[in-house]
Amino acid sequence: xxxxELRNVKKSFGVQQIIQGIxxxxxxxxxxxLVGPSGSGKxxxxxxxxxxxxxxxxxxxxxxxxxxxxxxxxxxLAMVFxxxxxxxxxxxxxxxxxxxxxxxxxxxxxxxxxxxxxxxLEMEALLQRKPRQLSGGQMQRVxxxxxxxxxxxxxxxxxxxxxxxxxxxxxxxxxxxRLHQELNTTxxxxxxxxxxxxxxxxxxxxLNNGRIExxxxxxELYHHPATVFVAGFIGAPKMNFLQSEVAIVTPREVTLxxxxxxxxxxxxPRRKLAEGENVTLGVRxxxxxxxxxxxxxxxIEIIEHLGAWSFLHVRMGRGTKVVAVAPGDRxxxxxxxxxxxxxxxxxHLFDKSGMAIEDPIPGGGL
Amino acid sequence: MNRSSKITWAVALLGWAIxxxxxxxxxxxxxxxxxxxxxxxxxxPTIVFSPTLENxxxxxxxxxxxxxxxxxxxxxxxxxxLALLLAIPGAYSMAFHPTKRTRDILVWMMxxxxxxxxxxxxxxxxxxxxxxxLDTIFGLIVIDGLSVLPIxxxxxxxxxxxxxxxILEAARMDGATLFGELLRIVVPISGPGILxxxxxxxxxxxxEAFWSLNLTTVKAATLTVFTASFSSPEGLFWAKLSAASTxxxxxxxxxxxxSQRQMVRGLSxxxxx
Amino acid sequence: xxxxxxxxxxxxxAPTSLLAPSVTMLLLWMIVPLAMTLxxxxxxxxxxxxxxxxxxxLANYVELLTHRALWIAMGNTLLLLGLILATTVTFGxxxxxxxxxxxxxxxxxxxxxxxxFFVMPTVSALIWKNMLMNPVFGLFPWFTxxxxxxxxxxxxxxxxxxxxxxxxxxWVPFAVLILLPALQSLNPEQVEAARLDGAHGFAIFRHIxxxxxxxxxxxxxxxxxxFLLSLFAEIYVTTGGGPGLASTNLAYLIFRxxxxxxxVGLASAGGVLAIILANVASLFxxxxxxxxxxxxx
Numbered sequence: 001x002x003x004x005e006l007r008n009v010k011k012s013f014g015v016q017q018i019i020q021g022i023x024x025x026x027x028x029x030x031x032x033x034l035v036g037p038s039g040s041g042k043x044x045x046x047x048x049x050x051x052x053x054x055x056x057x058x059x060x061x062x063x064x065x066x067x068x069x070x071x072x073x074x075x076x077l078a079m080v081f082x083x084x085x086x087x088x089x090x091x092x093x094x095x096x097x098x099x100x101x102x103x104x105x106x107x108x109x110x111x112x113x114x115x116x117x118x119x120x121l122e123m124e125a126l127l128q129r130k131p132r133q134l135s136g137g138q139m140q141r142v143x144x145x146x147x148x149x150x151x152x153x154x155x156x157x158x159x160x161x162x163x164x165x166x167x168x169x170x171x172x173x174x175x176x177x178r179l180h181q182e183l184n185t186t187x188x189x190x191x192x193x194x195x196x197x198x199x200x201x202x203x204x205x206x207l208n209n210g211r212i213e214x215x216x217x218x219x220e221l222y223h224h225p226a227t228v229f230v231a232g233f234i235g236a237p238k239m240n241f242l243q244s245e246v247a248i249v250t251p252r253e254v255t256l257x258x259x260x261x262x263x264x265x266x267x268x269p270r271r272k273l274a275e276g277e278n279v280t281l282g283v284r285x286x287x288x289x290x291x292x293x294x295x296x297x298x299x300i301e302i303i304e305h306l307g308a309w310s311f312l313h314v315r316m317g318r319g320t321k322v323v324a325v326a327p328g329d330r331x332x333x334x335x336x337x338x339x340x341x342x343x344x345x346x347x348h349l350f351d352k353s354g355m356a357i358e359d360p361i362p363g364g365g366l
Numbered sequence: 367m368n369r370s371s372k373i374t375w376a377v378a379l380l381g382w383a384i385x386x387x388x389x390x391x392x393x394x395x396x397x398x399x400x401x402x403x404x405x406x407x408x409x410x411p412t413i414v415f416s417p418t419l420e421n422x423x424x425x426x427x428x429x430x431x432x433x434x435x436x437x438x439x440x441x442x443x444x445x446x447x448l449a450l451l452l453a454i455p456g457a458y459s460m461a462f463h464p465t466k467r468t469r470d471i472l473v474w475m476m477x478x479x480x481x482x483x484x485x486x487x488x489x490x491x492x493x494x495x496x497x498x499x500l501d502t503i504f505g506l507i508v509i510d511g512l513s514v515l516p517i518x519x520x521x522x523x524x525x526x527x528x529x530x531x532x533i534l535e536a537a538r539m540d541g542a543t544l545f546g547e548l549l550r551i552v553v554p555i556s557g558p559g560i561l562x563x564x565x566x567x568x569x570x571x572x573x574e575a576f577w578s579l580n581l582t583t584v585k586a587a588t589l590t591v592f593t594a595s596f597s598s599p600e601g602l603f604w605a606k607l608s609a610a611s612t613x614x615x616x617x618x619x620x621x622x623x624x625s626q627r628q629m630v631r632g633l634s635x636x637x638x639x
Numbered sequence: 640x641x642x643x644x645x646x647x648x649x650x651x652x653a654p655t656s657l658l659a660p661s662v663t664m665l666l667l668w669m670i671v672p673l674a675m676t677l678x679x680x681x682x683x684x685x686x687x688x689x690x691x692x693x694x695x696x697l698a699n700y701v702e703l704l705t706h707r708a709l710w711i712a713m714g715n716t717l718l719l720l721g722l723i724l725a726t727t728v729t730f731g732x733x734x735x736x737x738x739x740x741x742x743x744x745x746x747x748x749x750x751x752x753x754x755x756f757f758v759m760p761t762v763s764a765l766i767w768k769n770m771l772m773n774p775v776f777g778l779f780p781w782f783t784x785x786x787x788x789x790x791x792x793x794x795x796x797x798x799x800x801x802x803x804x805x806x807x808x809x810w811v812p813f814a815v816l817i818l819l820p821a822l823q824s825l826n827p828e829q830v831e832a833a834r835l836d837g838a839h840g841f842a843i844f845r846h847i848x849x850x851x852x853x854x855x856x857x858x859x860x861x862x863x864x865x866f867l868l869s870l871f872a873e874i875y876v877t878t879g880g881g882p883g884l885a886s887t888n889l890a891y892l893i894f895r896x897x898x899x900x901x902x903v904g905l906a907s908a909g910g911v912l913a914i915i916l917a918n919v920a921s922l923f924x925x926x927x928x929x930x931x932x933x934x935x936x
Contacts, residue, residue: 052535073541085532089554099540150540378742384734385748388812391766392754394778398770407776410785452664455657471662478669482869482917484890485910488897489675512668519661573759575872580894594761594876604769604776611762622757623750630820 002063002076002153002186003028004049009058011044011210018044020210021058026154031180031187033197035233036207042190043158045207049188050079050156062153073099078147082159084139086131086146093118093127096146117148120182137168144179154186161196173199194234198222206230228354231282237311239348240288240322242281246273256281260320262296266347270358279357282348285311288324294341298322300334314340392615399608406605421609431592431610438588438614441506441578442571446564448511449518454560457522458552462531472523475516483513483576494581501585506578510571518567524631525559526552562628565621572618589614673914679907686901699908709909711884712892713916715799719806719888720867720920724860726807731814731859732852736844738815739822749819756812764876767805768794798878798886805873814859821855822848860924868917889913 004026011019019041026032034042047053049060051072060068067075086095096117097110105113118124121141131139140160147155157176161169177200180187191197197204198218206213206221206229214226218234225231231239244256244264253265254273258281266281273279290312298316305328312324312332324340326332349357386393398406400417425431460468490509491500499505529552537551553560575590582591593614596607622629683695703709738749755763771778772793780790793801825848833847871890874880880887880895887895893913897906 050539052538072539077539079536079539081532081536083530083532085530085536087533087537087551087555089557098537102541102546146536146540374740374742377737377740378744381737381740381742381745381748384737385751388808389751389754391763391771391808392758394770395762395766410781411778452661456661459657471658475661475665478665479865480917480921481669481673482890482910482913484869484871484893485914485917486672486676487893488679488903488906488910489672491897492903493672493675512664515661515665569757573757575760575875576869576890579872579875580898590759590761590872593759593765594872596765607765607769611765615758615762618757618759619754622753626750626753626816627820630816 003061004154004186004188005059005061005064006045006049007059007061009045009048009055009060011041011048011053011056018210019048019056022210022212024205024212024215026186026188029184029186031177031189031200031202033201033204034188034190034207035192035194035197035204037192037233039209040207041210042192042207046079046156046158046188046190050077051075052079073102076153077156078150078152078154079156079158080140080143080147080160082162084131084143084163086139086142088131091128091130092123092134092142092145095131095142096149099146099150113149114145117145120148120179121145136164137172140164140172144176148183152185154188157187157189159191160189162191162193169196176200195236198234204234206233224356224359225282225348226356228280228282228350231348231350231356235284237285237323237325239282239284242283242320242322244279244281246275246277246279249273249275258320261317264295264342266344266349269349273357278352280350280352280354282350283322283342283346285323285325287343287346288322289341289343290324290326290330290338291341292339294339296340296342298338298340300332300336300338303332303334314338316340392619395608396612398605399612401605403603403605406608421605422613424606425610425613431613434587434589434592435613437503437582437586438572438590440503441510441574441586441588442568444503444507445510445514445571446518446567448507449515449567450560450564452511452515453518453522454553457519457526460519461523461526461529462534462552472520475519479513479516487580490577491580499581501582501587503586506582506586506588509577509581510574513574513577514567514570517570518563521563521566521629522556522560525556525563528559529555558628559631562625562631565625566629569618569622676907676910676914679903680911682904682907684903684907686903695904699904700912703905703908703912708884708887708892709889709912712887712889713912715884715886716868716870716888716890716916717920718799719803719870720864722800722803723806723810723867724863726803727810727814727863728856728859730807730811731818732849732856734811734815735818735822735852736848738819749815752815753812755809756816758809760809760872761876763809764805764873767801767808768877772801794878795882798882802870802873802877802886805877806867806870810863810867813863817855817859818852821852825851861921864920864924868913868920889916 004024006022006024009019009022009024010017022045034045036042044053048055051067051070055068059066062075062077087098090098093111093114097114100110100113114127115124118127121144123138123141123145126134126138126142131142134142140163143160160176161172164172173196176187176189180200189197189200201218203215204218204221205215208229214221214230216224221230221234225234228241232241243259245259246254247257247263248255249272250268252268254268255263255265256279257263264281296316298314300312301315301321302313304311304313308328310326310328310330310332312326314322314324316322322340332338351357397413399421400419401412401415402418402420405412405415460472494500494505497505499508533555534547534551537547542550572588573590574588575594578588578590579594582588593607593611680699681695681697683693683698734752738745738752758766769777772780774780774790774792779793783790791797829847830843833843838846869890870888871894874886874888874891875894878886880891884892889909890913893906893909896902896909900906
C-alpha cells in the first residue's frame with residue numbers, strides 16, 4: 001500500500017523558490033508522470049519525495065505518515081536515476097543486492113531475491129558483469145533491478161530513458177508499462193518528454209515554474225487542456241495558436257477576427273465573451289484539414305514527410321505560420337498554394353491570461 | 367613519406383639523447399655501485415669492468431644504514447597514514463558537501479604550504495625540544511604529515527570529485543550511512559587515486575631533507591641525513607656510497623614510475639586529464 | 640563540482656565535523672609556529688646566553704636588514720628561484736613537446752626523463768658533487784680535459800650556477816610530468832583543423848599548444864615556487880653556502896644563524912622576512928600570470 005500525498009509543499013534554494021506550493025495525491029498502484037520543461041521543478045519534486053532534498057515548507061505523507069524528516073532509506077521507496085548511478089566496482093548482482101546487504105539480509109536470501117528479479121528482467125546472463133561491460137540499455141535494466149530488489153512501496157524514476165537511443169527508448173517504454181502491470185506498484189515517473197508521459201502514464205501532472213498547471217489522464221489533457229501551456233506541451237506536433245479578437249457575439253455562435261486576417265465562427269463557449277476581448281485560438285495540426293473550400297488560403301513552406309503522415313508548414317495570409325497534418329500519400333510540394341479548414345468541434349479557446357475558456361455547451365453551436 | 371620518416375628518426379634520436387642524458391647521472395651511479403672501489407675512482411672512467419656485489423653487502427652489513435633505512439620507512443609510512451586519516455574525511459566533505467567556503471578553504475590549505483619551512487624552523491625546533499620530540503620518529507611523522515597534508519587533501523579532493531554524486535545518492539537510497547558511503551563506495555571507487563596519493567606522499571616524505579636534517583641526529587635520522595653526512599668526499603669509498611645511494615632511491619624510483627599517470631591526474635587538479 | 644544536494648538535517652553536522660580535524664591541525668600548524676616566530680623575532684634570545692632574555696623590539700630586524708649577508712641571501716634566493724623556474728619551465732616544455740611526438744620507445748624515454756624527480760635531493764647533490772663535478776675524480780672535468788679545454792672548480796667558481804644546474808636537473812622532470820599529459824590531452828581535432836588552415840610545426844606550437852599549456856605551466860611554477868623558496872638540502876650538501884655567501888639563500892642563512900650562532904631572535908626575524916618574501920614572490924607571480932592569461936584569451 002502506498003499513497004503519497006503532498007500538501008502545499010514548497011521548496012527554496014536560498015532566495016529562489018523552486019516549488020511554489022504543490023498539492024498532489026498519488027493513489028496506490030498509480031503510474032503518475034510528472035512532466036514539464038527544464039527548470040519546472042519536476043526532478044526537485046521527485047527528489048523531495050525520495051528524501052534526497054529537504055522539504056522547505058509543507059507536508060509530505062506516505063500512507064498517511066509524515067516523512068519530511070525520515071531518511072531516504074527508511075521511506076520504503078526506490079529510485080531509478082537518469083544516469084543509472086550503478087556502483088562501478090560491484091558486479092550486477094552485487095549492485096542489485098547492495099541494499100539488502102546493508103539491511104543485513106543473509107547472503108543466501110539475497111542471492112535468491114537478486115536472481116528472481118534478474119529473471120523477471122531477463123538479465124540472468126549479466127549477473128557477474130561489471131557496469132563498464134554493459135550497454136546503456138543493460139545498465140538501465142540493472143538500475144531498475146536494483147530498485148526492484150528493495151520491494152518498495154513506490155518506484156521513483158527520474159528521466160530513466162533519456163540517455164538511451166530512440167529505438168531503445170520505444171522498446172523500454174513498453175517494458176516499463178508491462179513491468180508496472182506485473183508489479184502493480186505505484187510509479188512516479190519524471191520526464192520532459194510528453195510522448196513518454198502520454199504513452200505510459202495513468203495520470204499526468206504537468207508542471208511549470210514550480211506549479212501544477214494541470215493534472216489528469218492523458219486523454220483529458222489532450223482533449224481538455226486547462227491552459228495554453230498544457231495545450232502547447234501535450235501533443236506533437238505542437239498545437240497552433242492564433243491570436244484573435246471577439247467580433248460578434250450571438251446566442252448561436254461567436255465570430256472571431258483573426259489578427260492575421262480573416263474571420264471564423266466558433267461554437268458558443270460556456271462563459272460569456274465580450275466583444276473586443278482578446279482570445280487565443282488553439283487548434284491542433286491534426287485538426288486542420290486541407291480543403292479546397294477552406295476559409296484560409298496559404299502557401300506550403302516546408303513539408304516533413306513521415307511516410308504515413310506529412311507535416312505541412314504553411315504560411316498563411318499575413319505571415320502567420322501553422323502546421324497541418326495531411327495523409328502521407330497526398331501529393332504536395334513546397335511552394336504549393338492551398339486552402340485550410342479548421343475543424344470547428346476541435347477548437348480550443350483561451351483567454352488573455354492563458355486559461356482555457358470552457359468547452360461549449362453540448363447541443364449549442366453549429 | 368621519406369621526409370616524415372626522416373623527421374621521425376631525428377625526433378627519435380633527439381628524444382633518446384635527452385632521455386639518456388637526463389638519466390645518465392642516476393645510471394652512472396648505479397653502474398658505479400657494482401664497481402670495485404679502485405675502479406670506481408679511476409680516471410678515465412671505465413664502463414667495462416667485472417661487476418661485484420661487495421659494495422652492497424658492505425652497506426647492508428652496516429648497522430647504522432639499516433637503522434636509517436628503517437627510520438625512513440617508518441617516517442614515510444607513518445606520515446602518510448596520518449595525512450590520509452586527516453585528509454580523507456576532509457576531502458570527502460569538500461567534494462560531496464561543498465559550501466560557499468569550500469574553494470576558499472582549499473586555497474587556504476595550499477597557501478599554508480607557501481609558508482617557507484625555514485620561516486618556522488626556530489619555533490618548531492624549540493617546541494620540539496620542549497616536547498621531547500627532537501630526534502624521534504614520532505616528531506618527524508607529525509611534521510612530515512602536516513607538511514604533506516595540503517597536497518594529500520588536494521589530490522584526494524580532485525579524485526573524489528570525479529565520482530558522480532548520483533552514485534552516493536543511490537547508496538543513500540539503498541540505506542548507507544555516512545560512514546558506510548565513505549567506506550563502501552568512495553574508497554573502493556577512488557582506490558587507484560588514493561593509492562597514487564599515498565605513493566606521492568611516501569615519495570615526498572622519503573625524500574624530505576629539511577626537517578630530517580634539522581630535527582634529527584641519530585635516533586630518528588633518515589636516509590636523507592645518512593647520505594648528506596657524506597658531503598665531504600673521503601676518497602676510496604665511492605662505490606659503497608653509490609651502493610648506499612642506489613638502495614636509498616631505488617624503491618622510490620619504482621614507486622614513482624608505477625604511479626606517474628595517476629599522480630599527474632591528482633596533482634593537476636583536474637586541469638589536466 | 641558535484642551538484643550540491645541539500646542535505647537533510649540529520650546529516651548537516653557531519654560534513655563540518657569531517658573537515659574539522661584537517662583544518663584544525665593545519666590551523667595549529669600554521670598559527671602556533673607563526674606566532675612563535677613573530678614573538679621570538681622581537682626578543683633578544685640567544686641560546687648561548689640563556690640568562691639574557693629581553694624584549695628587543697625591532698632590533699633584530701634592524702640588525703638583519705643592515706647586515707650585508709641578508710641582502711645577499713635574499714638576492715640569491717630570488718636569483719635561484721628565477722633561474723630555476725625559467726630553466727625548468729623552458730626545458731620542461733621543450734621535452735614535453737618532444738616526448739609528445741610518436742617515436743619508438745617514447746614511453747621508456749618518458750620514464751627515464753622523469754626519474755631525477757624521485758631521487759632524494761641529498762643523493763642528487765652527492766652525485767653531482769662527487770661524481771660529475773668533482774675536480775679530481777668527476778666526469779665533467781675529465782670530459783672537458785680530454786677535449787683540451789681544461790677544467791674549473793665548479794663549486795668554487797660558479798657556486799650558484801652549479802646549484803641551479805643540480806636543482807634544475809631535479810625539477811625539469813616534474814615540469815615534464817605535468818606538461819606532457821597536458822599536451823596529450825589537447826584535442827587532436829584542434830591540431831588537425833590548424834593543419835588544414837595551413838599551420839605547420841612551430842606555428843602549431845605557438846598558436847595551439849602553447850596557449851593550452853599556459854594553465855599547467857602556472858601550476859608547475861606555483862608548486863616549484865613553494866618548494867624552491869625553502870631550498871636547503873642541495874646547498875647543505877654541496878657548497879655549505881660558500882664560498883663566503885655566494886650560494887647562501889635565505890633558508891640557509893637562517894639555518895646558519897639558528898644552529899651555528901644559536902641566535903634565536905635573529906633567526907626568527909629572518910624567518911619572518913622569508914615569509915614576507917614568499918608572499919611577495921607569489922603575489923608577483925600571480926600578477927604576471929594573470930596578465931599572461933588575459934593576453935592568452
